[in-house]
Amino acid sequence: MIPLSWYLVVAALLFGIGVYGVLARKNAVAILIGLELMFNAVLVNVLAFWRYLQPGETAGLVFAVVIFAVAAAEVAVGLALFIAVYRKFGSSDVDDINLLKW
């Protein structure tokens, strides 16, 4: 059986790549892609701990199902916002969204 720490290391690397994407990207949709990578790293972590610590319980799986629903809601609202922002500013670069900047 694959050691638990391998899953944790893969999830950490995936999370790190996602953090880089969120911080370094200009385009709002690209930032959302980085966010999705982070969500997936967290899902891998949750399920790895479920598998290795409590494989007979349903709690870990239910947690993952709720994460799925929240991720879907987040993506839907985020993309709708970006489309509304694009309509107003003609761009989806986060640098151009500077209405609150004096």
Next chain:
Amino acid sequence: MVTTFVFLLTAVVMLVAALIAVLKDNLVHAAMGLVVTLFGTAVLFVLMEAYFLAVAQVVIYVGAIAILIVFSIMLTRRVGAAWGAQTNPTWPFALLVAGLLTVLVTRMVRAWAPDQVLPAAAAVPADMTARLGAALVDPNGYVVPFEVASVLLLAALIGAVYVAWGGRKAEKETHK
């Protein structure tokens, strides 16, 4: 032996695809990298014997969220426009933060050494999917979180439609 090989192959493919997803200037290519990463996560779920979630991962993430992302990439750019650089000038700081975070978490995992500390994992019951389904609608189980999640999803989707619609004025301008 076979599972180890599958795990290592999946991990390498997944991480390379994730790098494509955050580094490519062409965002459609980046979205394809995201799709491959999501598939890799589904393979890891199969290796962890979370079969229901592996299928849900493919249906929800690869089937719905990836399509949504591709659509919004295409809706928020001018036709034929060049992609240009998609990275902020401050990317070295982003690399520093992400690199430090990864190194710290990896070192923490190594210092904890869960493979030595924890007892060997028990087997997953064969009827785990049926148990999950029963737990999601069981009043003594997780029916409240399940319903809260569905109400959240409904509210988010109605809100998304309202925000993206932009009212009658925007609709008229679009169809001019």
